[in-house]
Amino acid sequence: MTPDTDHPLAATLTQLRAAWQANKPGHAQRRADLKRLRAAFKAQLPQMTAAMQADFGQRAVAECRIADGMTTLAAIDYLLGRLRDWMRPTPVSAGWRLLPARAEIRHEPLGVIGVISPWNYPVNLALIPLATAIAAGNHVFLKPSENTPATSAWLAQLLASVFPADRVAVAQGDAAVGSAFAALPFDHLKFTGSTVVGRKVMAAAAANLTPLTLELGGKSPAIVCADYPIDKAAARLATGKWFNAGQTCIAPDYVLVEGGAxxxxxxxxxxxxxxxxxxxxxxxxxxxYTRIINQRQYTRLVGHVGDARARGLVVRELASVPADAPAQRLIAPTLILQPGADATVMDEEIFGPLLPLIAVDSVAAAVAHINAGDRPLALYPFSNDRRRVEHLLQHTLAGGITVNDCLLHFAAEGLPFGGVGASGMGAYHGRAGFDAMTKALPILWQPRLTATDLLKPPYSRIARILDALVR
Structure with a gap:
């Protein structure tokens, strides 16, 4: 869609950009901004948890503190610890043909970064890209999810207490606001959400040639190889799958089990x-145990279970739920055994506590199964045999990988985080995010006297020089 220049969102973007152009943040301001954000955020962890509890109905307090509290604080600390080094110009070779010229790369801020964040981890997936954009010297316009209104309101209050309105702004509203937001002419846009919505965001951004970082989803597989202990695999899969009731973009979406039924x-x-x-x-x-975010998601997940039962598949609920479970939006951890590709639970990213288990005869069969679908956001090989793991790594491609565990590559700040193909494009976290939100500006410094001054007609006078340059 074409952005409306009279829309309030466009006016806010104009204000943010004008302030950035008037006073581009240097190292001191970036560092001060990050420190204020960290202090305010740390002080308001109880309010953050209360807001998410209001949105989910029940969200495990420890999961709020780990997934949204710890990860955000760790990301800010990582940025603070490395910011000065990242901002330094990097000398590079200009090549002997241009001697004595010297060359360097500077990482210059882009301007105003748009961030569209989702509902499942509504704080870390808003504040980590925001903090990265601030570290990179930009101003930020955030659009949090309409599905977590209490958390979105809390984010707006938190950020207003830390930043001037012309440095960080928040747009709250429904999907129509989100569509208008994606169509704004940002200098970079970071979107986290579904592949379906990601395509719409990309189409909206294309009109402005806005560069994108898209963190999408997909069916992230785990592979339990024949050599790996079942009990240990179960313990780690249970954490990866049922943390946040499975409402995690990198949760194991299904498990391929080598060794038969x-x-x-x-x-x-x-x-x-x-x-x-x-x-x-x-x-x-x-x-x-966390609840499902809203009725639409609950109904979708229950529909997958109903479809599996109608197909005669083995459906195993691993805990009892009360009669009022629908009112609570409570779904038990549930296994679906041996679903075929036609089962609806295998059509789309599950994003809930349902876990299909599928037998495969070999690692090669697991590879074929994975490669038959879109490239996933995450991949989880479980094996103590390095050769098996290397085979999986060399014959598949995913956005990120944790070997013999789940989720944890997200928490490693030194690793870039992002998808590939249908699971996304670009990456953020740490240096990758800083690079995405800056322009790697190449600069060549020419001295007063240089041999290249001789490169002018009549070329017959410098024939030997030309022969040397093209040797």
């Missing part, structure tokens, strides 16, 4: 043991 059954039993140990027999009574 018996090993699938053994993994199912071990996962059941993990659920009982973590949440007890009465899931509703556990303070550590």
């Amino acid at each position: 018996a090993r699938v059954q053994a993994l199912a039993d071990a996962l059941a043991t993990q659920v009982r140990a973590r949440y007890g027999d009465d899931l509703a009574a556990s303070p550590d």
Whole structure:
């Protein structure tokens, strides 16, 4: 869509850009901004948790502190610790043909960065890209999710207490506001969300040739190889899958189990043991199990279970739920055994506590299964055999990989985080985000006297020089 220059969003962008052009942030301001953000955020962790509890109905407090609190603080600390080094010009060779010229690359801020953040981790997926943009010397316009209104309001209040309105602004509103936001002529736009919406964002941004970082989703597989202990795999898969009730873009979406149906059954039993140990027999009574965000998502997930039952698949709920579970938007950790490609649970990213288990005969069969679909955002090989893991790494491609565990590559600030193909483009976190939100500006410094002054007609006078240059 074409941006409306009279729209309030466009006026806010104009204000942000004018302020940036008048006073581009240097190292001192960037560092001060990050420190103020960190201090204010740390002080308001209880308010953050309360806001997310209001949006989800119940969200495990520890998960709020780990996934949105810890990750955001760690990201800001990483930026603060490396900012001065990243801002220094990097000398590069100009090549012997241009001697004695010297060359360098400077990372210059772009201007105003747009950030569209999702509902599943509504704080870290808003504040980490925002903090990265600030570290890179930009101003920021944030559009948080309309599906977490309490958290979005809290974010707006937090940021208003830290930044001037012409340095960081927040746009709250529904999908129509989001569409208008994506059509603004940002200097860079960071979007986190579904592949379907990501395509719309990319189309809207194309009119302005706005560069994008798209963190999308997809069906991220785990592969439990025959050599890997079932109990250990179950413990780590249970954390990766049922953290935030599976509402995680890099949660294992399905598990390929090498070794046949018996090993699938053994993994199912071990996962059941993990659920009982973590949440007890009465899931509703556990303070550590998160609810589904809204009725639309709940209905979608229940539909997948209904489809699996209608197909005669084995559906195994790993905990009991009360009669009022629909009112709570409570879905138990649920296994679906051996679904075919036609089952709806295999059509799309699940984004919930349902976990398909599928037997495969070999690692090669697992590779073929993965490569038959779109490239996933994450991949989780479980094997103590380095050769098996290397085979998987060399014959598949994903946005990121954690070997013998789940999710943790997201928390490694030194690793770029992003997708590939249908799971996204570009990356952020740490240096990757700083680079994405700056222009790598090449500069050649020419001295007063240089041999290149001789490169002019009549060329017959410098024939020997030309022969040397093209040798």
